[in-house]
Amino acid sequence: TEYHAPGGLGVRVDSALYGGYRVPSHYDSLVAKLIVHGRSRNECMMRLRRALEEMVINGIHTSIPVHRRIMGAADFLNGSYDIRWLEKFVAEQQG
Incomplete structure (x- = not known):
């Protein structure tokens, strides 16, 4: 596994991954948790947008690409979403 965790002010990653780590075939799908905070x-x-661009996890499928797309979605950025927004967003992306 290729792994690079983002860093910087207000960015934290909780993970046990490291470069070269062999993820078991029946791994827990939460291999890394990215947390940001600010004023x-x-x-x-x-x-979060910067941290997602810096974050690298290769060798397994991750949700990083969908999180990057979410961070580019105008509705999400403007706060114009509801409880069904993610479901609709994913369906549109696959559509």
């Missing part, structure tokens, strides 16, 4: 929602979203 405002906008600051957090900027940090």
Whole structure:
């Protein structure tokens, strides 16, 4: 597995992964948790967008690409979403 965790002010990653780690075939799907914090929602979203671009996990399928697309979705960025938003977003992406 190729692995690079993002860093910087307001960015934290909880993970046991490291470069060269062999993920078992029946692995827990939560191999890394990316957390950002800041003074405002906008600051957090900027940090999350940057952290997602820096984060590298190769060798297994991850949800990083869909999180990157979510961070580019105008509805999400504007706060115009509801409980069904993610379901609709994923369906549109697959459609």
